[in-house]
Amino acid sequence: MMFEPTLFHYLTLAAMTFCIGVFGVLVRRNAITLFMCIELMLNSVNLTFITFSKYRVDMDGHIFSFFVMAVAAAEAAVGLAIILHVFRHKRSVNVDEANRLKL
């Protein structure tokens, strides 16, 4: 019998990807890696939206995921500029070294 992926499989994949993203943001120390993990979270959101959209035969989720992609691109433009800016000052993108402002 052929393996037929169902709603459950897609959602589990999306949830796992999301958790990997969250975990990455919490433990990694390189700003670029943090940023990649955030993108991973956004992409798992897209996968969730598209899965539900396909399952419900409804276009809203597809539209939402397009907007998420567009906003993620805008965020990437600003985010990478900010990381570059930090690198100019610190010669490093390690977030542990960004400690001039103390809690």
Add this chain to the structure above:
Amino acid sequence: MLHALMQTGFPLLGLLTPPSGAEYAALIPGAIAALVAMLVVLVDTFHRPGTRRDYLAYISAVGMGVVVLSCWALWDSTIDRPVFHGMLYLDKFGLFFAALAAAAGGLALLQVPAYMNFQRMDRGEFYMLVLFSVSGAIFMANAADLLTVFIALELMSIPVYCLAGYMRRDGRGAEAAMKYFVLGAFSAGLMLYGMALIYGVTGTTNLEYIGINLSRVIETGAVETGFGMIVLGVLLVLSGFAFKIAAVPFHIWTPDVYTGSPSPGVGFMSTVVKAGAFAAMLRVLFVAFEDPMLRGGFYGTGWVDVLFFMSAASMVLGNTVAIMQDNIKRMLAYSSIAHAGYILLGIVAAGARPEYFLFNDAVLFYLASYTFGTVGAFGVLSYLGRKGTTVETYEDIAGLGLKYPFAGLMMGVFMFSSAGIPPTAGFVGKLYIFRAAVDVGVQTGEFAFIGLSVLAVLTSVAGAYYYLRVLVCMYMKEPTRDDWVEASESKSARLSLGICAALTLALGILPATMLELSREGVVDFQGVPASVREVQREGGEQLKQIRDAAERSREPAPKGEVPQG
């Protein structure tokens, strides 16, 4: 199982009809803000090098004034259904926040020339960033769909990330921007996943249909399979909002970002971003998550209980940690966390039962009073300075109250308002929030509400210590370094401080107009379920009468008459 969940269809939103002419009015305030932003960029390209950019501040302020006027003009032509196929609302609630965001943005921008001339960072981009962010905040307050909420949230936030790193020669600015950006994008990701789950359960992103479908799902007992998704979705969406309003435990970024960002920008981001997030939060909570199951409070555990603990934690942590700060910007950052706690207290009271919805007017009033006081306080910090340095610590402002009487007087008004001392706006705001909480506590017999308001009063007493310490430093200490700090000559900054102080005092002495506006704002809050609409229809007048009677009873009895009883 999950199929039963998915059967909860919803009617199509008349997708084939184009929006009617009147519906375009919903775009006016936000569109004007965006157009002013573009105009500022355009005008700045013709800037003559070597001259000052004060005129950009005036252009932006006039543009923001036009936004406020447009809200005033639209005030009576609201529409009682969502427009643009369920994407936006045009109601008094949204217009109230649009006017507030525009006013705060304009006042903050008038302070920019003073600060930037001290810092030698006079550039045109600052105005554009703030104006686009105002546009985002306005659309966020009018959002009727999760999609609009998300896009407006990002339109509001992305310029503010840039704003945080604006002082590019200062390494602290870069650090603040990175912290704000990483945590902001992270919280946006969490919120989006919550939205995806809510969409999965309800099959729609429209707030009203989410409300209807969630109730149906919960009623039909499909809860067993879908409830986990619903709870997770609600919590994730809430956490996204909690990050923007800087409520404990999502407050970690606040002190660092506020310290590293330019002062007029902090005044903006601590008020407009917070107001926009609170407006969208009220929409989502009272329109989409209005089901008693999700609301909780007395029915079980729901968002009322979550916000209850967030409110208590924010008030306690914000006020106690603020006492230990030596940097005024950090102190104000922690105090803004505390203010978020007070505002959440109002939402908790209003959310306890559907019939208390109208208590939200205290939230609107408090946000207005907080906005002008905070923009003003950061304005004083922008107004004082010296070439290349900023005024941040208590030491910096020592003795300045007598040296620069205007700055001292203004700071006095704003600190009194933040501390909640009459006759300022902050006092009336706190009074109405605490009264709403006590009223709800008494009426429901749920003493947790009274306990929380007692906690709120106690923490605000603690708050008075660090606000008044600013004034003690300004008036009773000797300057530590002679001629270190000077006051700016910028007229626009003085104008902005004057307007902020006038509004703060006006809201404190004659709060009736603003109270009436906030009452109309909650009475004309669209999208709420039928039970609340009933309350809005009847309660609007009722609430007004109760408040009027209270006002009358406070007036002294006429002479010659002995009060009876």
